[in-house]
Amino acid sequence: MSLASVPPALLLILGAVLLPLIAPRWRLVVLLGLPLASLAQIWHLPDGVVLSGEFLGFAVAPLQVDALSRVFGTVFSITAFAGALFAYRHASLLEMCSALLYAGAALGVVFAGDLLSVFVYWELMAIGSTLVLWSAGTARAWRASLRYLMVHLFGGVVLMVGVTGWAVADGDLSFRAMSAALDGGGARALAAAFILAGFLLNAGAPPLSAWVADAYPEASPSGAVFLSAFTTKTAVYVLIRGFPGAEILIGVGLFMVFYGIVYALLENDIRRILVYSIVNQVGFMVTAVGIGTELALNGAAAHAFAHIIYKALLLMSAGSVLLMTGKRNCTDLGGLVQSMPLTAVCGVIGALSIASFPLTSGFVSKSMIVDAAAHEHLALAWSLLAAASAGAFLYVGLKYPWFVFFDRDCGLRPPDPPLFMSAAMVMLAVLCIGLGVAPGVLYAMLPHTVDYVPYTGAHVVSQLQLLLFAGVAFFALLPRLRPTLTITLDADWFYRRFPDLVLAVVAPPARLLWRALGESVRDRLMRAGRYFARCYGAREGIASVTGSGSMAIAALSVFGGMLLYFFLR
């Protein structure tokens, strides 16, 4: 392996390991240089399998490049760069290292040519993102990160079952379209279904969509930017590659679209509003993958690209508000445009992009998906997607900037955030507008040839009608949209509150039963319990733990060793 075939993922992962060893004054160079180096490498690598080998008798290709992986790799590198710029002054060293590891793992997934490599990077991504969450350093973030990790480790197990099943049933672990296997029946169908479920869990699909809104808003202002970019969009990538045209995805995607809208409409926490809108927008992409035509798949890839940038921008503006005011709820904010004009303008540009206003990036990407539904004569899907486009303007395009930067004056007068943060926001805002004005740059990168003209008079007029009248609905219903000091129950209730309820029901009869037992029986049971605790308890014996941190380091060193081995071989 030569220097020309270094995986882009390896650059960032090695950077994550080496960053603590570098003098603080040089860290910025590494943080910004590595994403740029990975971007250059992505465009330098030739198409096709670049690195290949054999593992457990299966052919593996840890580095494989094509147009689709390049689109995602490019936007991941751009976001890693902008995120690092935003994070540099305020994030902890742990957060910066974790973010590099996380971004590297995401790049690993999009350049993996086989399911085993996908799985390894997939799990590394779960570790990286959990560490990003942890590094927020609050008790809430700690608890949320444990729930997040639990869901993702479960998703990892589901994916592993699928990959193992696929290895047995099919024998070829190369990462290719598996949609046909879903309908075929037998072991291949079952394995493909498990793989699909594992992928969908990371996309924030039902029934476990709740992890997205539970975890991401607890991250630090910069942590949320990284989190919003990688996990869900990597899932979109693997769906595009693995399950194009799988019809079930249309239904799943449409559910996600409306789940996001309903929850965001009820939400008060500004970053949680934005996080619900991730599920909503990823729903558009999942629907497009389900439609599966070239236009739809191009639309999914283009929308992922545009979405990562405007969502990072929105979360940067919300993060700036959080950092400068210490407030996270709409009910405590308002009128900030007076003292944070730059943040407000960037927030509005992000909001217009997510609402797919003409001349913004969202317009040139989301329209492809909506039109793909029309071209396939999917009247219901088209109507729902069009309604959701209007809804996106209402629930985030207007709600977020209105209640934070305009509306009633909350009396706070914080300044715009410091230079690095402002620079990152301006960079992404320029990209949002740039992609909207000159979509050709984005279209040239897409996996299929683009024969799509977004700027026709008819399209602009119909889109503006849809959006401006959604605006009328917003202002007409403003009193009903005013946020309240509430949360909305979601599926996470089942693992956050339901066990308490079960305990409350089971405990009293169990206590009665315990008292009813004789003294000697109780004594024997207690002794048995102590014995089991000694053998299998968390503090001593077989299951004793010496901290998850050490486990993460052990896993990282093993993985790093493997990477080095394959690199030097």
Next chain:
Amino acid sequence: MSERQHWLYRPRTIAGLCACGLVLLVAIVFAELFVKLYAHFTFTGWFGFHAVFGLVSCVLMVLIARGFGRLARRRADYYERRGRSGPAVGTGSVCDGGGGT
């Protein structure tokens, strides 16, 4: 208050913005007279369809969300209040859901 009112919050600006908004709304509907819109489906062909569709679908979404909110909204500290015995859902903790300010 000694602070000078921000230009965006002056009544004249607000009135001007409202007027611009109204003009824009009327203009964008009547733009349809000059631009032939695509009719992807038969039901999308009539005049002003997208405007009405945008308005009605948004109103419906807000109503549905509020209906759902009546069932699923809880106090913001719902998950922080731990160790309470008895049913945690349904009794007493449902928010009014009304547009309290």
